Amino acid sequence: MDAKLKEKIAFTMLLLATIVVVAPVAFILIIILVKGIQAISFEFLFNYPKDGMRAGGIFPAIIGTLFLTLGTALFSIPLGVMAAIYLNEYAKKNWLTRSMEIAIINLAGVPSIVYGLFGLSLFVTFLGFGASILAGSLTLSIMTLPVIITSTREALNAVPKSFREVSFSLGASRWQTVRHVVLPNAIPGILTGTILGLSRAAGETAPILFTVAAFYLPKLPTSVYDQAMVLPYHIYVLSTQVPNVSPKIQYGTVLVLVGMIFIFNILAAYIRAHFRKKKTW
Amino acid sequence: MVEKNVQCPMSDVQLNGNIKINISNLNIWYDNVQAVKDLSLDVKPNEILGVIGPSNSGKTSFLRTLNRLNELHLHSKTKGKVLLDGKDIFTQIDIHELRKRIGIVFALPLPLPGSVFDNVSYGPRMMGIKNKTRLLEIAEKSLKAAAIWNEVKDRLDELAFNLSGGQQQRLCIARTLAVEPDVILYDEPCSALDPISTLKIEEAMQNLKKEYTQILVTNNVKQAARVSDRTAFFLMGELVEIGETRQIFTGPKDKRTEDYITGRFG
Numbered sequence: 001m002d003a004k005l006k007e008k009i010a011f012t013m014l015l016l017a018t019i020v021v022v023a024p025v026a027f028i029l030i031i032i033l034v035k036g037i038q039a040i041s042f043e044f045l046f047n048y049p050k051d052g053m054r055a056g057g058i059f060p061a062i063i064g065t066l067f068l069t070l071g072t073a074l075f076s077i078p079l080g081v082m083a084a085i086y087l088n089e090y091a092k093k094n095w096l097t098r099s100m101e102i103a104i105i106n107l108a109g110v111p112s113i114v115y116g117l118f119g120l121s122l123f124v125t126f127l128g129f130g131a132s133i134l135a136g137s138l139t140l141s142i143m144t145l146p147v148i149i150t151s152t153r154e155a156l157n158a159v160p161k162s163f164r165e166v167s168f169s170l171g172a173s174r175w176q177t178v179r180h181v182v183l184p185n186a187i188p189g190i191l192t193g194t195i196l197g198l199s200r201a202a203g204e205t206a207p208i209l210f211t212v213a214a215f216y217l218p219k220l221p222t223s224v225y226d227q228a229m230v231l232p233y234h235i236y237v238l239s240t241q242v243p244n245v246s247p248k249i250q251y252g253t254v255l256v257l258v259g260m261i262f263i264f265n266i267l268a269a270y271i272r273a274h275f276r277k278k279k280t281w
Numbered sequence: 282m283v284e285k286n287v288q289c290p291m292s293d294v295q296l297n298g299n300i301k302i303n304i305s306n307l308n309i310w311y312d313n314v315q316a317v318k319d320l321s322l323d324v325k326p327n328e329i330l331g332v333i334g335p336s337n338s339g340k341t342s343f344l345r346t347l348n349r350l351n352e353l354h355l356h357s358k359t360k361g362k363v364l365l366d367g368k369d370i371f372t373q374i375d376i377h378e379l380r381k382r383i384g385i386v387f388a389l390p391l392p393l394p395g396s397v398f399d400n401v402s403y404g405p406r407m408m409g410i411k412n413k414t415r416l417l418e419i420a421e422k423s424l425k426a427a428a429i430w431n432e433v434k435d436r437l438d439e440l441a442f443n444l445s446g447g448q449q450q451r452l453c454i455a456r457t458l459a460v461e462p463d464v465i466l467y468d469e470p471c472s473a474l475d476p477i478s479t480l481k482i483e484e485a486m487q488n489l490k491k492e493y494t495q496i497l498v499t500n501n502v503k504q505a506a507r508v509s510d511r512t513a514f515f516l517m518g519e520l521v522e523i524g525e526t527r528q529i530f531t532g533p534k535d536k537r538t539e540d541y542i543t544g545r546f547g
Contacts, residue, residue, distance in 0.1 A: 093355060162387070162389075162391050163391070163393060163394075164353075165350060165353065165387070165391075166387070166391050166393060166453075167393070167403070167407075168350060168353065168380060169348060169350055169380055169384065169385045169457075170380065170381070170384070170403055170404035170407065170456065170457070170460055171377045171378070171380045171381035171404060171407065171408065171460055172377070172403075172404070172407040173377060173407075176407050180403075180406075180407070181393060184394070185394055
């Protein structure tokens with residue numbers, strides 16, 4: 001076989017593999033968009049469910065998801081970024097650090113239902129928060145932390161070592177170096193990774209199942225100790241717990257959730273592109 | 282080039298007073314590879330000490346030990362004594378204080394992201410100086426001393442990366458000067474620069490002799506001959522020979538030194 005033919009075969013195989021990967025995702029998204037778009041209306045987005053959730057809107061679930069994501073961000077971003085800075089910039093490279101790193105990597109692989117049960121026993125029962133936005137946010141935070149720590153460390157590592165050396169060589173302390181040289185140059189990467197981590201948390205069902213999600217609430221949450229309706233769980237309820245829900249509403253709800261996550265991801269991509277253009281090194 | 286202090290007779294007492302940095306039995310390892318072997322030498326105040334030798338001869342390890350930057354290297358291990366003005370740099374001087382007193386200019390120009398002013402004022406800002414007028418004074422003084430003021434005085438707010446390579450390197454010298462060190466280390470500062478930029482940096486070094494002690498590690502033997510008062514030749518982690526630059530280049534005592542400077546290897 002000559003090289004030209006081999007090249008053609010390789011090209012075709014690789015292209016096919018890519019199509020096989022992309023096609024199902026595209027297919028799912030197109031179906032959701034086509035079937036869901038009919039449900040989207042002002043009433044659907046900004047009203048309460050009616051007729052046992054067979055009509056009306058999904059406003060409380062949208063708000064619940066936003067609150068929960070915000071709560072998750074509040075806990076997980078500061079903690080995760082600080083832990084990443086410690087591990088990357090301060091920690092000595094010994095067996096203890098190494099085992100912490102391995103633990104964090106493995107935490108990212110723990111099934112989300114395990115996080116849900118952990119949240120139930122620690123936050124809901126032991127600490128007595130009850131099923132609440134607080135407990136749900138904390139549970140999602142713990143699930144998101146490994147992602148945030150890992151992506152933050154990658155962003156920190158992307159700042160050249162030589163910048164740190166310059167800073168140290170001018171008599172700056174480690175914290176001054178982190179604060180004035182490393183962090184400003186790592187922030188775009190940190191933001192991107194963090195937003196992607198949060199967008200994953202926003203779509204999770206298992207961790208919120210026992211810790212916050214309400215089947216139906218006729219009002220919006222007023223404190224962090226309140227339960228809330230949340231989009232992923234609402235989709236689960238619409239498709240398994242309530243009989244005779246029109247597919248239009250089911251698809252519409254899915255579209256709203258996917259749309260929210262899509263907006264998160266576009267935001268992350270935009271931030272990355274924006275700072276890459278401004279990056280001077 | 283005649284050494285500055287020849288007029289005073291060299292009794293032992295005065296010799297001690299005439300030593301800026303005293304290095305004795307310095308050994309540096311990376312894991313099990315020894316990079317510097319039993320190095321002892323003195324650096325005199327206000328001299329330019331050239332350090333030459335092929336790559337892997339331990340020049341840079343030696344240099345980066347003097348301001349304890351080598352410790353950032355994970356697998357490095359250092360043994361031996363280094364005294365700055367008679368004080369042990371490992372035990373008697375605070376590490377941040379040491380790095381303010383011994384500045385370094387790296388092989389590649391390494392401006393930090395930010396403006397020319399951000400760069401030159403970085404050290405003073407980290408020392409807690411906030412007053413903008415004061416910072417501008419320091420910036421002007423340092424940039425003038427590094428012979429780059431005239432080229433950047435109207436571009437202080439421009440990104441440092443927009444300067445030419447030679448300008449960036451002189452900016453880095455100015456940035457080092459801004460923390461008012463006693464000693465400046467140069468780690469092959471001209472290896473990425475063209476001859477004219479190199480010349481400007483060498484001129485700046487000559488002008489800095491009045492106030493600073495300078496150590497120049499260079500791969501360019503001719504540069505050492507042009508700039509340094511004394512020259513040390515390193516080979517495989519050992520100090521082969523140190524002496525007045527003229528003596529090293531006209532009558533080296535060691536055959537290996539002669540081979541290296543005449544270009545027989547390296």
